[in-house]
Amino acid sequence: xxxxxxxxxxxxxxxxxxxxxxxxxxxxxxxxxxxxxxxxxxxxxxxxxxxxxxxxxxxxxxxxxxxxxxxxxxxxxxxxxxxxxxxxxxxxxxxxxxxxxxxxxxxxxxxxxxxxxxxxxxxxxxxxxxxxxxxxxxxxxxxxxxxxxxxxxxxxxxxxxxxxxxxxxxxxxxxxxxxxxxxxxxxxxxxxxxxxxxxxxxxxxxxxxxxxxxxxxxxxxxxxxxxxxxxxxxxxxxxxxxxxxxxxxxxxxxxxxxxxxxxxxxxxxxxxxxxxxxxxxxxxxxxxxxxxxxxxxxxxxxxxxxxxxxxxxxxxxxxxxxxxxxxxxxxxxxxxxxxxxxxxxxxxxxxxxxxxxxxxxxxxx
Numbered sequence: 001x002x003x004x005x006x007x008x009x010x011x012x013x014x015x016x017x018x019x020x021x022x023x024x025x026x027x028x029x030x031x032x033x034x035x036x037x038x039x040x041x042x043x044x045x046x047x048x049x050x051x052x053x054x055x056x057x058x059x060x061x062x063x064x065x066x067x068x069x070x071x072x073x074x075x076x077x078x079x080x081x082x083x084x085x086x087x088x089x090x091x092x093x094x095x096x097x098x099x100x101x102x103x104x105x106x107x108x109x110x111x112x113x114x115x116x117x118x119x120x121x122x123x124x125x126x127x128x129x130x131x132x133x134x135x136x137x138x139x140x141x142x143x144x145x146x147x148x149x150x151x152x153x154x155x156x157x158x159x160x161x162x163x164x165x166x167x168x169x170x171x172x173x174x175x176x177x178x179x180x181x182x183x184x185x186x187x188x189x190x191x192x193x194x195x196x197x198x199x200x201x202x203x204x205x206x207x208x209x210x211x212x213x214x215x216x217x218x219x220x221x222x223x224x225x226x227x228x229x230x231x232x233x234x235x236x237x238x239x240x241x242x243x244x245x246x247x248x249x250x251x252x253x254x255x256x257x258x259x260x261x262x263x264x265x266x267x268x269x270x271x272x273x274x275x276x277x278x279x280x281x282x283x284x285x286x287x288x289x290x291x292x293x294x295x296x297x298x299x300x301x302x303x304x305x306x307x308x309x310x311x312x313x314x315x316x317x318x319x320x321x322x323x324x325x326x327x328x329x330x331x332x333x334x335x336x337x338x339x340x341x342x343x344x345x346x347x348x349x350x351x352x353x354x355x356x357x358x359x360x361x362x363x364x365x
Contacts, residue, residue: 003042014038015312038130054142058094058102061142062086065133077219085129089114099137104147111151120154127153140151161329162291163299164188175285180269180278182248183261184296186212191300191318194293195219196226198269200260202252205245210237213321218259221268231319301326305333 003016005027012034016023025041027034056064068085070079093110094102107130114123133147138146164172169188176184187197189214199218206213211234216223226232237245245260255266263269275293283290297318304314315326 003038005031005038007031014041016041035180043136051145053100056099056142058097058099059091061099061137062091065136069136075217075219075224076222077224081125082129082132085126089126090130094324100143102147104150107147107151111154115154122155123154124156127151157230161298162289162295163292163302164295165299166303168286168288169296169299171286172282172288177278178251179253179262179264180274182244183274184279184282185242185244186261187293187296188299189238190235191304192235193217193231193298193319194271194298195224195361196231196319198259198261198271198274199223201260202260204260206216206234207242207246208241209234210242211235212237219330220270221270226319228321230316230321233316233319235317298330301330302333305330 012027014037195217253266255262
């Protein structure tokens with residue numbers, strides 16, 4: 001007999017005969033729980049594929065995962081968020097549970113409970129951590145199946161992005177003050193992310209080619225690699241921005257890191273401080289609604305689309321990982337009536353010279 005079901009106290013166990021020894025595996029509080037485990041293990045014994053999984057509770061595996069993967073592969077700003085999710089939400093829910101005993105059902109119940117208290121977007125961010133952890137648990141042999149593969153992700157309703165029109169930005173720019181006046185202009189005319197903007201050094205500007213080289217991001221006074229490999233890029237500058245940066249270079253506070261946009265004291269800029277002390281007050285003085293600083297990036301993308309720039313070029317300038325990401329965020333802007341009309345006009349501008357060429361060809365034959 002290769003297997004049987006035994007009861008100890010209130011718990012039923014699947015008992016397996018492996019190499020002449022008896023292996024007790026916890027089933028649950030009912031005989032059906034133990035039978036389920038037995039049915040799963042017996043075929044593995046018959047085929048010789050049965051393998052003992054390393055034992056680790058969720059909290060122990062979380063410790064291993066953070067040490068061996070997250071702390072060496074994930075940038076600091078993201079890592080801090082992951083640690084917060086694990087400590088505040090996942091450990092209280094799964095701490096003492098064996099990692100190989102956590103099922104899709106357990107995780108789905110957790111997700112359903114979270115959706116009732118926070119937004120779907122927040123839950124999806126938390127789910128990113130779970131998926132990464134269980135992906136590595138599977139790769140490292142702690143589990144035989146990944147319970148996150150078939151999880152139902154909560155649907156997120158797209159929030160309409162906020163943009164400032166060129167006229168609105170000029171009002172903001174007029175009311176902005178040093179040391180961030182030119183920083184706001186740079187964000188609006190390049191679409192740089194906040195961390196990329198604050199991490200710029202004077203050596204990143206190629207004055208001859210009129211380009212800004214995005215090589216790093218600044219977070220919590222520390223340089224870190226940009227969001228993705230596509231984020232490392234060259235962003236073209238307008239003549240106006242080039243002139244403004246040249247003028248700002250003469251007035252920029254001296255700082256050890258040679259930052260283009262340091263704090264007034266010459267240190268690395270703290271984003272929240274710059275927003276509270278300079279950006280939001282400038283919006284109020286300009287009589288504008290309070291939009292996020294990220295709206296300057298959205299505004300830049302909107303202007304590029306309205307100007308008819310090539311989508312591949314827009315993707316590269318914004319540093320998106322793929323065109324799909326660009327289309328996912330800004331695709332609706334391509335349906336603007338004025339934009340579509342201009343695309344037709346572009347086609348007309350190409351068609352008419354072709355028609356003239358054909359007319360000349362036919363006239364000479």
